[in-house]
Amino acid sequence: MIKVVIIGGGNVATHLADAFSKTNNVSLTQVYARNIEQIQHFKKFTSITNNIEQLKKADVYIIAVSDDAITEVSRKINLPDSIIAHTSGSVEMNAIKTNGSKGVFYLLQSFSKSKEVNFDTIPFCLEAENEKDLQLLETLAKTIGKNVYHINSEQRKRLHVAAVFVNNFTNHMYKIGADICNEHQVPFEVLQPLIKETAEKITKLNPEDAQTGPAKRNDQKTIQNHLALLNTEQQKIYKLITKSIQQNGEKL
Amino acid sequence: MIKVVIIGGGNVATHLADAFSKTNNVSLTQVYARNIEQIQHFKKFTSITNNIEQLKKADVYIIAVSDDAITEVSRKINLPDSIIAHTSGSVEMNAIKTNGSKGVFYLLQSFSKSKEVNFDTIPFCLEAENEKDLQLLETLAKTIGKNVYHINSEQRKRLHVAAVFVNNFTNHMYKIGADICNEHQVPFEVLQPLIKETAEKITKLNPEDAQTGPAKRNDQKTIQNHLALLNTEQQKIYKLITKSIQQNGEKL
Missing domain, CATH: 3.40.50.720 (NAD(P)-binding Rossmann-like Domain)
Structure with a gap:
């Protein structure tokens, strides 16, 4: 006991x-x-x-x-x-x-x-x-x-910052998705199955292999079309993460 | 038929x-x-x-x-x-x-x-x-x-860019989390229950209300500690998303 x-x-x-x-x-x-x-x-x-x-x-x-x-x-x-x-x-x-x-x-x-x-x-x-x-x-x-x-303490510090990315920052990606939906009278629930699927996928594949989309494909036409639809703040985030996804590809 | x-x-x-x-x-x-x-x-x-x-x-x-x-x-x-x-x-x-x-x-x-x-x-x-x-x-x-x-076509265009945020960009947040774990011999699976919880939470709360963490609390001490643990690219993303979460708070 x-x-x-x-x-x-x-x-x-x-x-x-x-x-x-x-x-x-x-x-x-x-x-x-x-x-x-x-x-x-x-x-x-x-x-x-x-x-x-x-x-x-x-x-x-x-x-x-x-x-x-x-x-x-x-x-x-x-x-x-x-x-x-x-x-x-x-x-x-x-x-x-x-x-x-x-x-x-x-x-x-x-x-x-x-x-x-x-x-x-x-x-x-x-x-x-x-x-x-x-x-x-x-x-x-x-x-x-x-x-x-x-x-150990060193690992835990790192785990804590990793948790900020996968929890708080991911939630902010959901927030931006919800903002875009709300502005155009699209119910946010339309995105929820995709959100669930994205979260489940990485239990079977590592996130690098799970990546898809215009950044990964370097589909410039779609990327430019997307940027034209976003506000300044959303554009900054879109550009930076797109770049980061692509740098990653180069390292392979 | x-x-x-x-x-x-x-x-x-x-x-x-x-x-x-x-x-x-x-x-x-x-x-x-x-x-x-x-x-x-x-x-x-x-x-x-x-x-x-x-x-x-x-x-x-x-x-x-x-x-x-x-x-x-x-x-x-x-x-x-x-x-x-x-x-x-x-x-x-x-x-x-x-x-x-x-x-x-x-x-x-x-x-x-x-x-x-x-x-x-x-x-x-x-x-x-x-x-x-x-x-x-x-x-x-x-x-x-x-x-x-x-x-309609206008809404669908927006939905498509919103999907990039909640799917591709979220997956990239997972990727950064996995990178941090791998560098420090922490199994990525430690983060998976949190990832699942984060994805499930927004089926009950809207993402803005679901947000937690150092950015939301404006906990500068933790934010500075986190930045010191990251590489340059990760820092850029950390800073930009932290700022975006906080701007959001101000609008409330």
Whole structure:
């Protein structure tokens, strides 16, 4: 039985506390949040507190707070026999300041409070100071999830910026597509099957091989026709990404 | 019973001929391709030819050839009582030159020859010169599909450029994400659940409301950290899309 304390009242903290409270092999020892209102509903399952000085003893403390608060919070947890792990994609493990063992328990997914989380599909990106701790974090992750990766701080930084491209920037491509549709009274839903297909394709082909379209074919006639239909900002993006797709082709 | 002739031996032509050959309410009268080898397997179901002068009489001729060949092929089909429709996203209906009725039968999806097509999820974007023809094309589309839209030539041009953003440019975002992963020995599959989630999210939220991340939050510290990890080309794209996401925020 692994004893876990969750630190935080946000989306990640809440979903994790919720998941751990339902597994047999984990004892959710306590949930902490500065604002105790956020964690009232955990009262039924476990001890809750808003006093960081009164944390109970546990094997693993998961700090799911904002990036800037990680160091400060970790200083309060000085337990040499425990792992103190944060959940951030962009913060180094060594930002944790403690006498205990440091770790990272990063879930690569965007969470929203209202939406049910399917932990079976979420990659758990784990890091620890030694093999024993890594094994414990892995055992813990597997009580609620399936896909576990060992990702060090350097790799995680890169993964985080890669995630910005495939999530935020991709979403902005959808946004531009939706803008173009809206301007011309075309329902955006017409594009949704293509969006789904594009996302599914790269589970079977690598993205470079999956590429199609006028940029890849260097179909200048279509490219010029497209540019004539766009506003200045859209043109800048169209030109830059088209160029980038084509440079890529040359490297082959 | 609608009589259909399919003109072309490529992916779209093949998938359409295949689908029509299996429905009860359509008679696949003939398949034409310049290179008859491409359509040999339709011999079992229907007449095939590589002589454009020997097309049989039908209600609808679907010209699924390359954009540049549409006009030339359409000149060969002068049947006043038939609809002659092309399948291109980027060519105007009036590129068809015929004594017959003009139409468009555009399927907004990327096709590959080897991959089975699920027509139930594909949007059929239809255009015709009059309501009667539009109804006939709609009836025809619904024998094999479900999602039918009336999209005129101006709208279709815009839809085609929007599709480049949500398909080709999105795929390039995946490519950059994969490059970053590969350089640092992180398996790209770690990003795939996030990619899937991002694509699914916009079926429930519009892309503008679905946006998250450092650009949206104007989190300059993270943005600068990210830029320091990227090569020059990736930086250009990161900066431009970040700026575009933020300009968008201002308009709100």
